[in-house]
Amino acid sequence: MSGNDIREGFFEECEDLLEAISDGFAAMARGQRDSETLNAVFRAVHSIKGGAGAFNLDTLVEFAHKFEGVLDAVRSDQLKVDDVVLRLFHRAGDRLADLVALARDGQIANPADNAALVGELAALIDDDDGAADEAAAAAFVPVTFSLDLFGPADEAGPVRHVIRFTPHRALYTTGNDPALLFQALARLGDLEVSADLSRVPPLSQLEWDDPCIDWTLTLNTEADEAAVRDVFDFVDGLCDLEIVQEGAAPAVFLPPLIEAPPLLVPEIPADDPAPPVAPRLGPVPADPMPEAPAAVQQRATIRVDLERVDRLINLVGELVINQAMLTQSISEVKLPPGNRVEVSLDQLKRLSSEVQERIMAIRAQPVKPLFQRMARIAREAGQAAGKTIYFRTFGDATEVDKTVVERLGDPLTHMIRNAVDHGIESPEKRLTAGKPETGTVVLSAAHRSGRVVIELTDDGAGIDRPKVREIAIRKGLISADKELTDNEIDNLLFLPGFSTKTEVSNLSGRGVGMDVVKSEIQNLGGRVSFGSRPGFGTTVTISLPLTLAVLEGMVVEANGETFILPTTALQETVQADPASIHRIGTDGLFLSIRGGHIPILDLGVCLGLQDRPSDLKGRVLLLLENSSGGRTALAVDRVVDQREVVIKGLEGNYGHVPGIAAATILGDGRIALILDTDELASAMAAEPDPIPQRLAAAGG
Amino acid sequence: MTLHVLAVDDSRTMRGLLDHALREAGFHVRLAEDGVDGLERLAEATPDIVITDINMPRLDGFGFIEAVRRQRAFRSLPILVLTTESAPELKARARDAGATGWIVKPFDEQKLVDAIQRVTTM
Numbered sequence: 001m002s003g004n005d006i007r008e009g010f011f012e013e014c015e016d017l018l019e020a021i022s023d024g025f026a027a028m029a030r031g032q033r034d035s036e037t038l039n040a041v042f043r044a045v046h047s048i049k050g051g052a053g054a055f056n057l058d059t060l061v062e063f064a065h066k067f068e069g070v071l072d073a074v075r076s077d078q079l080k081v082d083d084v085v086l087r088l089f090h091r092a093g094d095r096l097a098d099l100v101a102l103a104r105d106g107q108i109a110n111p112a113d114n115a116a117l118v119g120e121l122a123a124l125i126d127d128d129d130g131a132a133d134e135a136a137a138a139a140f141v142p143v144t145f146s147l148d149l150f151g152p153a154d155e156a157g158p159v160r161h162v163i164r165f166t167p168h169r170a171l172y173t174t175g176n177d178p179a180l181l182f183q184a185l186a187r188l189g190d191l192e193v194s195a196d197l198s199r200v201p202p203l204s205q206l207e208w209d210d211p212c213i214d215w216t217l218t219l220n221t222e223a224d225e226a227a228v229r230d231v232f233d234f235v236d237g238l239c240d241l242e243i244v245q246e247g248a249a250p251a252v253f254l255p256p257l258i259e260a261p262p263l264l265v266p267e268i269p270a271d272d273p274a275p276p277v278a279p280r281l282g283p284v285p286a287d288p289m290p291e292a293p294a295a296v297q298q299r300a301t302i303r304v305d306l307e308r309v310d311r312l313i314n315l316v317g318e319l320v321i322n323q324a325m326l327t328q329s330i331s332e333v334k335l336p337p338g339n340r341v342e343v344s345l346d347q348l349k350r351l352s353s354e355v356q357e358r359i360m361a362i363r364a365q366p367v368k369p370l371f372q373r374m375a376r377i378a379r380e381a382g383q384a385a386g387k388t389i390y391f392r393t394f395g396d397a398t399e400v401d402k403t404v405v406e407r408l409g410d411p412l413t414h415m416i417r418n419a420v421d422h423g424i425e426s427p428e429k430r431l432t433a434g435k436p437e438t439g440t441v442v443l444s445a446a447h448r449s450g451r452v453v454i455e456l457t458d459d460g461a462g463i464d465r466p467k468v469r470e471i472a473i474r475k476g477l478i479s480a481d482k483e484l485t486d487n488e489i490d491n492l493l494f495l496p497g498f499s500t501k502t503e504v505s506n507l508s509g510r511g512v513g514m515d516v517v518k519s520e521i522q523n524l525g526g527r528v529s530f531g532s533r534p535g536f537g538t539t540v541t542i543s544l545p546l547t548l549a550v551l552e553g554m555v556v557e558a559n560g561e562t563f564i565l566p567t568t569a570l571q572e573t574v575q576a577d578p579a580s581i582h583r584i585g586t587d588g589l590f591l592s593i594r595g596g597h598i599p600i601l602d603l604g605v606c607l608g609l610q611d612r613p614s615d616l617k618g619r620v621l622l623l624l625e626n627s628s629g630g631r632t633a634l635a636v637d638r639v640v641d642q643r644e645v646v647i648k649g650l651e652g653n654y655g656h657v658p659g660i661a662a663a664t665i666l667g668d669g670r671i672a673l674i675l676d677t678d679e680l681a682s683a684m685a686a687e688p689d690p691i692p693q694r695l696a697a698a699g700g
Numbered sequence: 701m702t703l704h705v706l707a708v709d710d711s712r713t714m715r716g717l718l719d720h721a722l723r724e725a726g727f728h729v730r731l732a733e734d735g736v737d738g739l740e741r742l743a744e745a746t747p748d749i750v751i752t753d754i755n756m757p758r759l760d761g762f763g764f765i766e767a768v769r770r771q772r773a774f775r776s777l778p779i780l781v782l783t784t785e786s787a788p789e790l791k792a793r794a795r796d797a798g799a800t801g802w803i804v805k806p807f808d809e810q811k812l813v814d815a816i817q818r819v820t821t822m
Contacts, residue, residue, distance in 0.1 A: 006713065006717055009712060009713055013711065046784065047710065047713075047755075050806070051714060054807075056806075173775070173798055174799060175769075175777055176819065180819055180820070180821065
């Protein structure tokens with residue numbers, strides 16, 4: 001492991017630690033203020049400080065140190081955590097995250113930027129002048145033992161030190177060993193040791209930790225006294241120590257009473273039956289320590305380069321395609337039923353799809369870190385807008401593809417700012433409306449029928465539909481006489497350049513609208529829709545695929561071509577029965593099903609393969625539901641199969657083709673296009689034909 | 701003879717740094733994540749020296765050192781405390797628990813090795 005790896009590892013660990021801090025504060029906000037919660041936060045801040053110190057990230061160390069000091073005051077009951085304190089803690093946690101991010105990017109944080117926050121933190125612990133804090137910070141200067149190496153060592157020749165050393169009992173009980181101290185001294189120069197054994201009791205009364213020997217040591221060394229004292233650093237206070245410097249010339253001092261042999265005999269009495277000596281003699285051959293890698297294996301996780309995982313995913317994708325091709329070739333050979341080839345092939349199919357599933361799971365990550373970041377966005381947005389916001393999350397553990405998690409950050413940020421800025425009313429308005437002053441914003445994630453659904457709900461005023469309509473007319477987005485359903489009005493918010501706020505706020509008004517949110521979500525293979533009740537609030541729902549690499553698709557044929565239809569959009573398939581098909585207007589065909597009327601679209605016409613719809617007789621209708629709940633029946637010639645297909649992006653080579661999401665390779669090696677049913681349906685609906693539209697809305 | 705070191709620290713980064721520094725110095729290294737883990741590692745095989753952090757979950761450094769010293773076999777096992785703390789009262793507490801020495805993080809690799817040599821027979 002190189003230094004860089006360790007450094008990178010530190011920042012990865014920091015993410016976990018920051019998460020722990022955020023978790024802790026969230027728990028405290030819920031009223032859980034026990035010592036374990038607090039200790040966990042303290043330890044996390046402490047670990048960040050420790051690691052940062054190792055990499056000389058001084059600003060980070062300093063800030064973490066101050067933060068830790070305040071947390072410590074809470075631990076020792078000098079400070080009580082109330083909402084004000086907790087808010088400050090949240091901000092300090094955010095700042096800590098910023099400092100970590102800066103350090104990671106190799107940027108130097110300006111300590112002055114922390115000054116205000118540090119001041120507020122210091123004020124919490126009555127540290128008005130900051131003197132005590134300064135002292136504590138000074139105490140944390142990364143001094144290790146002493147800096148004797150650069151001391152005035154090379155002055156005149158060797159100096160003679162006479163050291164009187166009398167160990168206390170505690171020196172032995174702390175695992176220190178005079179013999180080792182003497183060896184360390186001997187490394188500094190010529191050492192002569194003599195022992196005063198006059199206090200040594202008879203053998204029968206000897207205790208293992210009884211310090212009954214006084215030592216006199218004479219050291220001739222070039223090192224200065226500080227270096228000599230340094231040897232006794234660990235036993236300071238555990239012995240009587242006197243060091244006298246005598247200059248180069250030998251001087252008269254109290255002669256030792258008994259000369260000790262030059263080779264040191266450990267002072268641990270020989271009759272001590274306990275084995276404390278054993279560990280000091282190095283490893284006992286019969287009890288060898290396992291090699292370190294064995295210890296490493298005990299870890300439950302490993303870190304893997306993402307590139308390796310992606311390569312694996314790609315390979316498995318190819319494997320699945322290959323297996324499909326093999327299946328197809330074998331079926332063409334027409335082997336007798338129940339033959340062994342097909343049985344084995346079946347197993348291969350199961351195995352490869354399981355391998356694929358498992359590998360996909362490697363890329364899956366919980367949304368929790370993302371949601372935690374959003375908590376901060378909500379807090380900051382609330383502050384900027386002068387509104388108090390209660391932000392809650394559900395389903396933090398829901399796992400989504402890593403790329404999806406990463407790319408959801410921006411859209412979610414924008415949505416939350418929108419919710420706080422436009423959704424939640426001002427405190428006065430809320431009180432007038434009989435609502436609590438604090439607005440609630442809830443972010444949740446859940447797996448629902450093979451997709452990940454992320455919802456952002458606020459308890460604000462809801463979408464002001466008359467106003468949205470009015471603005472859309474004014475901006476020329478719709479004609480003044482156009483009648484729209486609530487849903488359609490809500491969807492106007494997704495149109496480029498739409499903004500209901502008359503003045504640009506300092507939050508949402510950054511030139512990014514819901515249209516950008518929508519296109520970002522669509523790029524992830526997802527859909528976004530609004531739900532709103534005036535006076536009660538708004539819910540924005542994002543529905544995303546679990547993975548970006550495969551999809552469960554229906555293989556269909558239209559006009560002689562093969563297409564894939566994502567089954568997520570598919571509700572049911574219906575055989576076209578003339579009795580349930582009605583014609584309205586010239587070209588408007590509708591399917592009556594369970595009392596509703598659903599417009600029928602011909603896939604061939606949608607894609608421009610043919611000009612007019614073919615006869616529906618004998619064809620299949622696929623009932624699709626789009627993200628805003630509208631339904632369409634798509635007429636295709638034949639349903640061939642339902643299978644998992646590997647998504648191969650087209651946009652890198654062809655740009656975006658409306659109605660086409662991507663492509664895949666079929667079992668026979670042919671390429672089939674994967675359809676974007678939402679886009680297909682909306683492209684058709686955009687054509688002026690008001691009657692089917694209204695009927696469709698009534699039916700859907 | 702290779703010196704066996706057991707390093708106990710809850711920080712993954714610190715464990716990595718210790719592992720790296722001690723291996724470079726030619727020691728055998730085993731790692732533990734907290735006091736409880738440290739006691740388990742200690743029961744498996746006896747190291748020549750233990751280096752431990754103070755602030756750790758489950759069982760902190762003080763408790764860990766006390767528990768080690770309560771075992772007769774480890775009465776004189778050298779235990780160095782490696783921590784960011786430098787307050788005298790904490791040092792005193794560690795010493796009361798039975799710590800052999802105290803090193804303040806961030807550590808300098810050479811000084812760490814020197815300190816280890818000072819309390820072990822190498």
